[in-house]
Amino acid sequence: MKGALLVNLGSPNSTSVKDVKNYLDEFLMDKRVIDTPYLVRAFVVKGIILNTRPKKSAEAYKKIWWKEGSPLIVLSERLYKKVKKNSDIPVELAMRYGNPSIKSGIQKLANQGVTEIFLIPLYPQFAMATTETIVVLANKIVKKEFPHIKITDVPAFYNNKSYVEVLSNSIKRHLEAEKPDHLLFSYHGVPERHIKKSDITKSHCKIDGSCCNTPSPAHEFCYRHQCYQTTKNVAEFLNLKEGTYSTSFQSRLGRDPWLQPYTDQTIDNFAQNGIKNLAVVTPAFVSDCLETLEEIGMEAKESFEENGGEHFSTIPCLNDDDTWAKTVAGWINNWAK
Known part of the structure; x- marks a missing residue:
């Protein structure tokens, strides 16, 4: 059974x-x-x-x-x-x-x-x-x-068509309601060494800006590639214009290098450089949690507004969405x- x-x-x-x-x-x-x-x-x-x-x-x-x-x-x-x-x-x-x-x-x-x-x-x-x-x-x-x-x-399942569709549609509903200047895809961060440890080829992952876009068996277990691919999949599904969205990584811990760009710095930079209406989605999570509700929904929102931003919105995770x-x-x- x-x-x-x-x-x-x-x-x-x-x-x-x-x-x-x-x-x-x-x-x-x-x-x-x-x-x-x-x-x-x-x-x-x-x-x-x-x-x-x-x-x-x-x-x-x-x-x-x-x-x-x-x-x-x-x-x-x-x-x-x-x-x-x-x-x-x-x-x-x-x-x-x-x-x-x-x-x-x-x-x-x-x-x-x-x-x-x-x-x-x-x-x-x-x-x-x-x-x-x-x-x-x-x-x-x-x-x-x-x-x-x-x-x-x-x-x-980041590349699964049904997942991409349900995620994209949940984001679309928010974009139509809020009409942000920019959409930030914020993924949970991991130490860079985790990416290299997961590289089954032991040679492909260099975290140099190009390896994630170069086809390789390593991508099956490469978190960084899969995050960027998730962003790409949604952007293509929703026909997002280049420059209106970006990817970052949150929740770093300790002094070792973690995946960049960092979400907190990215959000502050947006506010300081004229982005007034920012929406943030967190596709590494399917359920809202401390990292989405407090770290992004409260801390990041406060920092964005302190740095000159005016409207900050978080897109809920898929949670218990019927289609999901x-x-x-x-x-x-x-x-x-």
């Missing part, structure tokens, strides 16, 4: 400093998030970050927390319910960090007699710290706890045939 498991990032159980600290500990100690030797990672995370960041992060979560709980969890559950309603096979929801866990999601499917799982990481672009860590953990759990179950994971839910259910049903 076949079943599907949707997996998103996850969230703290509450906005308490204790719960945020537990969440950050699990998240940042993942060797695919902070890819340093264990002892170095433990020193940085447990010795430094967890002594200072949880309180600040808890305050940020409080700004965006809903009565029902974490926006990411609530929105993921809404999407899950709609996908389940339109699917021909059992579907469950899990989070990479926090609850509900991947193990619990697999267990629920196993209890329904599922022996083959279609694993859907809810990330359009492949990255070590997102898609890969989900796939690796799910397979590890299955090997240890559910050896009778087979897992098939969906590849990065039917698209995901369609992938599941096609696989299950």
